[in-house]
Amino acid sequence: MKGSIFIVSAPSGAGKTTLCRRLTDIVPRLxxxxxxxxxKPREGEVDGKDYFFVDEDAFMRMVGSGEFLEWAEVHGNLYxxxxxxxxxxxxxxxxxxxxxxxxxxAQIRQRGVDATFVFVLPPSLEALSxxxxxxxxxxxxxxxxxxxxxxxxxxxxxLYDYVIVNDRLDVAxxxxxxxxxxxxxxxxxxxxxxxxxxxxLKGDVS
Amino acid sequence: MKGSIFIVSAPSGAGKTTLCRRLTDIVPRLxxxxxxxxxKPREGEVDGKDYFFVDEDAFMRMVGSGEFLEWAEVHGNLYxxxxxxxxxxxxxxxxxxxxxxxxxxAQIRQRGVDATFVFVLPPSLEALSxxxxxxxxxxxxxxxxxxxxxxxxxxxxxLYDYVIVNDRLDVAxxxxxxxxxxxxxxxxxxxxxxxxxxxxLKGDVS
Numbered sequence: 001m002k003g004s005i006f007i008v009s010a011p012s013g014a015g016k017t018t019l020c021r022r023l024t025d026i027v028p029r030l031x032x033x034x035x036x037x038x039x040k041p042r043e044g045e046v047d048g049k050d051y052f053f054v055d056e057d058a059f060m061r062m063v064g065s066g067e068f069l070e071w072a073e074v075h076g077n078l079y080x081x082x083x084x085x086x087x088x089x090x091x092x093x094x095x096x097x098x099x100x101x102x103x104x105x106a107q108i109r110q111r112g113v114d115a116t117f118v119f120v121l122p123p124s125l126e127a128l129s130x131x132x133x134x135x136x137x138x139x140x141x142x143x144x145x146x147x148x149x150x151x152x153x154x155x156x157x158x159l160y161d162y163v164i165v166n167d168r169l170d171v172a173x174x175x176x177x178x179x180x181x182x183x184x185x186x187x188x189x190x191x192x193x194x195x196x197x198x199x200x201l202k203g204d205v206s
Numbered sequence: 207m208k209g210s211i212f213i214v215s216a217p218s219g220a221g222k223t224t225l226c227r228r229l230t231d232i233v234p235r236l237x238x239x240x241x242x243x244x245x246k247p248r249e250g251e252v253d254g255k256d257y258f259f260v261d262e263d264a265f266m267r268m269v270g271s272g273e274f275l276e277w278a279e280v281h282g283n284l285y286x287x288x289x290x291x292x293x294x295x296x297x298x299x300x301x302x303x304x305x306x307x308x309x310x311x312a313q314i315r316q317r318g319v320d321a322t323f324v325f326v327l328p329p330s331l332e333a334l335s336x337x338x339x340x341x342x343x344x345x346x347x348x349x350x351x352x353x354x355x356x357x358x359x360x361x362x363x364x365l366y367d368y369v370i371v372n373d374r375l376d377v378a379x380x381x382x383x384x385x386x387x388x389x390x391x392x393x394x395x396x397x398x399x400x401x402x403x404x405x406x407l408k409g410d411v412s
Contacts, residue, residue, distance in 0.1 A: 182388035
């Protein structure tokens, strides 16, 4: 049985990355997709684990060869998801979370990729602004730009299948976990061969 | 926001009723639909709580007036779901579980009622047979008939949206809870007015 793809988008500062990484830590057979990026590594980020860090030339060659299922420019940096790596994961029956922005999600949707789309909202714009400030890595000007962009991104939330409000991390984590677990119980994920054999059912099994 | 309807079917002995009642005990704003039946009350069953116990004449008058959203004969007894009572519950924003057999579920599906369909499987036919025997309320002949009917019912599982294998009650309970929680997070259940107001979005809200 093939794994499922979960697309998780949120304005920056909504806590999306923490949420996704905590979930992959506790849920078996669920992994976090590693994106390619031209962004410089932040302190503590590891190449091949947090991102594959590449320069712009290398990135654009991959774009040219159609290697990216989606790619986008965010705050002046390029981000992309490798098609080959993603399909290798789900072929093994493992589920994968793509932590990507609304532009990237739109490309995946337009390509008709079978995926579950989840939007993470902050509890309020004030909470978002506080979180961006507490990060202490960005200047006030960068924060103001991010807040503008956040409202733009939020306006796309209706294109998603599920919406989670990240007020308390433990609650949001449980909710995102429910979306993943429900997908695993969906009829499209059931091993029909097992049911047929276990209960001696007749008829085709596909 | 209107509540959702969850249809849960299973062969008798799969533990469906226990599962549904435990879930409504622990999940807020989720109730168990009370069916009408012509079956005689078992020891400890309370009229109006477990079922509305009615005689066959009263039941058939309700059928005639179109009061039942679904009704079926199971093991010689009639069971039905009141349309009025069900829609009163979801109008209040409360979710409701209908613990009904595959015939009843098929009627709900055919009427195009917006509902989430969940099938509960036993881990094996042997486990089912043991559970029916441990109940000690039925004769061997009744058990044999129930097992025959169980295989018939199981053959309908593909018409359902979700499948849960009830091997360990706590695991199955958590899984059924995930299906309910995921539905609550679905975009069709989101309060768009709240999102618009909280983030100052423009455009229509419906």
